[in-house]
Amino acid sequence: MANVHQFDVVVVGAGGAGLMAGLYASRTAKTAVISKLYPTRSHTGAAQGGISAALGNYEEDKPEWHMYDTVKGSDYLGDQDAIEFMTNEAINAVLELEHMGLPFDRTPEGRISQRPFGGHTNNETGKPVRRAAHAADRTGHMILQTLYQQCLKNKVNFFDEYQVLDFIMVNGKAAGVVAVELATGELHTIHAKAVIFATGGHGRIFEVTSNAYAYTGDGAAILLRHGIPLEDMEFFQFHPTGIYKLGILITEGVRGEGGILINGNGERFMPKYAPTVKDLASRDVVSRAIYTEIKEGRGVNGKNYVYLDVRPESVNKFAAMDGRTNPDGSPYKITGEQVLAKLPDIIDFCRVYLGVDPITQMMPIQPTAHYTMGGIPTNKYGEVVVDDNGTIFPGLYAAGECACVSVHGANRLGTNSLLDLVVFGKYAGLRAAEYAKQADFEKLPEEAESGARSAFDALRNGSGKENAFDLSNELKKVMFEDVGIYRNEKDMAAALEKVRELQKRFKDVGVNDTGKIFNTELLNAWELGNLLDIAEVVAMSALNRKESRGGHSREDYPERDDKNWLKHTLIAKKNGKLEISYKPVVITKHQPKARVY
């Protein structure tokens, strides 16, 4: 081992959760943050609409309401102790971001501005509540920038463009990670007492996705190989409004500002599916509604898309019909200029990629694979929990989209992902630093790098009969079609078989680039291996759950089944074979009931 670095805490990933963890851990412990991207390239930066907290800056709101909405949004699969913790922490989390300088939009009084978002309601009236604190439609960008800036200010150690390849465990404890420096191809061992994974989601297993190329589930795949279970991997969120074919996200904030969904017959269809909150129902509900409209022949021009309409005349017409008002009680009205000011990036995306101007034209949209609800099981302090008894893996932490606390359960509410990053990133950082203070370094094994080396060697020496690009496309297509918004036994079984065939064919992938410097071909191939392993776990977990709940909608089991399935799935690799087990859902205040919006 040529390059060994020693830190108390190593954070893998530099998006919102990783930066927050790095910021907090580095206050008391020697900490390194490694990231395959420059931190400011992380996918947190693509989040648009807002971060939720019951600040009540425009109207009455309470953390208890935020908690209930999140529980209901999760289709009762979220753990209520963790949800309550998060929604109570939310207010201080958002204020802390403001204190760090985050440029939130402002109310006329100079407070943080808030907008309505899907599933966030006044629990007494059932009407949408303004809970999403926002900075135009680039809230994630501002969070990412602000946290990175604070890390610079606090002199956090960064290893930029280091790709994690393996996790080192010794005597059942975390001992560090192995990473490759992209610029040189050199392997590095980061010897640490505590390891925090904050590696993001795996939306790249799907064909149409809002997710970055980097979203290949690296952290989850690495831990899976080490026998650590993954939780609720069948639950993946399809965001209702992605740009047709490209999948680029169009924020729910568009509907928060009054935008409506229109089918091929020119009809507003959401009142049929969600009579009270209509276009601002939970994402799973809206995605299914769009899919149903399309399936029943009401897509636009017989194609797989509908329209999202934010033209001021449409917004104002439907706002008047809905009786929507401003905080001062006056009728809600919006101008083209205000749309442009509130949603500048969305307008820009539509102009660039579609040649459509949303101020005067409707946007063609379809549901897009968006968010990983499942992941590495943790408790509310980011500690990785390896079984159904709450047993903690010493020194191992996870936070953000790669983790499953579980606060999102079967379906995440919009804006709760940014909140999740900030809250649980912070606690993972604090806990990891505390742990490191009392723990000793485990002795590094001689062969610490051997796993990483052999994975690379296999790809370099593959026969080359198979092409990684083709395999990747085959994977994405089958997962999107058969393990997508609507699922059934037959299609999922076929998809699982296909994924396993692709895993076999993957062994014949050969990398042509023999160099060391920025060998992106080798890295992409390695990432494909992660996607294949994660896809297998997603398909298998989905096939196993015989009910419909949140983002998991089965045509053959259309109802939620609390009697048999109000439980989390755990899936782990034991002796080379995937095994499924379960753990109970934590229910404190809200007993499951029918979910109506």
Add this chain to the structure above:
Amino acid sequence: MEITVKIFRYNPEKDKRGNYVTYKVEADENDRVLDVLEYIKGKVDGALSFRRSCAHGVCGSDAMRINGRNMLACKTLVRDTGSNITVEPILGLPIQKDLIVDMEPFFDNYKKVLPYFINDSPLPENGRERLQSPEERARFDETTKCILCACCTTSCPSYWANGEYYGPAAIVSAHRFIFDSRDEAAEQRLHVLAETDGIARCHTAYNCTVACPREIKVTKAIGEVKMAMMTGKLD
């Protein structure tokens, strides 16, 4: 349609100097240049190297020279470039491999302007947000959009001539804080920018504004910082 893509290639482990390789591939006019590069990498030459992540113009990874102008490959469509596309690395930073340049000097310049919020005054007693009017917030809205892609800095002739110049992106980052009513370190940043390799090296060539994929009026922002420096006023 068939398009012709001429790409600058350089592998430091093999090549003494870079050269151009031409590829003829099928593409749709709605394809992004990034899609075309991904296709070439996937099907023609896996060694072709470039950075990318979000693929829709918000992460700033894939700045390159496309037909002679700095752009993000994911925000440039074939319908805009036409069927002859030349792709080269951005200028002024050392080329590491193909379209990948060394970004360290760029980030080093960024770090010089204290690109983080500074306010050491006590927080509001109730622990709530510091107040800021919508007008005060609007004052620096434009420069909060910056994604640090380096399109502006590497289009700047002053930067090409002198790599010690902090460059437009660093000044944009400084602007974002200098004009934030909550921040207290405008003076320190103006002091940094008054150094020899600071703002004086801007000769308003305007390339930066043209290059910015986020449509930030970079030259205007630099002008506002210059004015603040001369007048000592921040309005």
